[in-house]
Amino acid sequence: MQVCLFLISASGQQLLPEIAPLQCIDGLRSLVVHEPIAQRVDPRIAPAADAPSCVIQLYFDELAALEAGARLNGPIHRTLREPLIAGRFTQQVMAVRALAPHAPPNQARLERCTYLVAYEGPAEDFDAWLAHYLQHHAPLMSTLPALRELEIYTRIDCTSGLPCARADAMQRNKVVFDDASALADALASPVRESMRRDFHTLPPYQGATPHFAMRSMYGNLATH
Template sequence: MQVCLFLIGASGQPSLPDIAPLQGIDGLRSLLLHEPLAERVDPRIALAADAPSCVLQLYFDELAALEAATRLDGPIHRALREPLIAGRFTQQVMAVRALVTHEPATQACFQRCTYLVAYEGPAEDFNTWLAHYLQHHAPLMSTLPALRELEIYTRIDCTSGLSCPRADAMQRNKVVFDDASALAAALASPVRESMRRDFYTLPPYQGATPHFAMRSTYGNLAKH
């Protein structure tokens, strides 16, 4: 199972750090950059004023490789000039469940539209929560029209030398579409209504469930 480092930019930051050097890190399988959409795409949820300035996802095949990349004075420190991001990002390492994966576009760099969701938690019984979510809610999500990717993430413990504060969401989700219009159509579909009904059957949990629509860049990020 892959693991993913989320680096979540604080809301309102004026610019991104130079993230192109991250692409040469040993063990890094893929790197995604998400930036918030300016337009509202979800008819049920207002455009968030506190959307993160960006979200970076760094995927590794092994936890050991991720821990090596995040060690004190390690490659992520050096690539991002770590003192500059210490107060601008939070970090969280999570296990990746890739439930829907389509072949990526053939071009070296391309964009899609992503809906990132976090369940901050905690759940009253996380095992019961996750079993229900994977058995009932995730299959509904997988039938969203024009869906390109569906991933569900759950938190894991690991070492990190990055000085960014740690986030502690109990679960995150990602659904990906070709563009904002495809995401908007999916969110207005009957499948979304089925998901909403199932939402009210989820086992008890606390915490917020922020939803953020993002423009996602895959591939060569040198221009960022």
């Protein structure tokens, strides 16, 4: 199972860090940078005023490689030093469950549109929560029209020397589409209605569930 480092920039920050050097980190398998889109794509949920200005996802096959990359003065720290030190990012490492075939964009199309969702938690019984989500909610999500990717993330503990605060969402999800129009169509589909009905049967939990529509840019990584 892959692991992913989320680096989440605060709302309103205008500085997009230079991410090209990140692509040379040992063990890094994929890299995605998300920026918010202003248009409304969800008929039920208005665009959030506090959307992060940038979300960076760094994927590794092994936790040890991620920890090596995120050590103090390591390659991630060196590349993103100024925005990290300035407190513009929070960090969270999570396990990745890829539940739909990952069809990466071809070289002529390195952008897609993503709906990022966080369940801040906590759940009253996390085992019951996750079992229901994976057994009932995720299969519905996987039938969204024109879906390109579906990933569910759960938190794990690890070491990190990055000088930024840790986020602690109990779960994150993303669904990915070719563009904002395809995402909007999926969110207006009958599948979404089925998802809303199932949502109301989820085991009890607390916390917010922010939804962010993002423009997603994929790094073109060399083989390590």
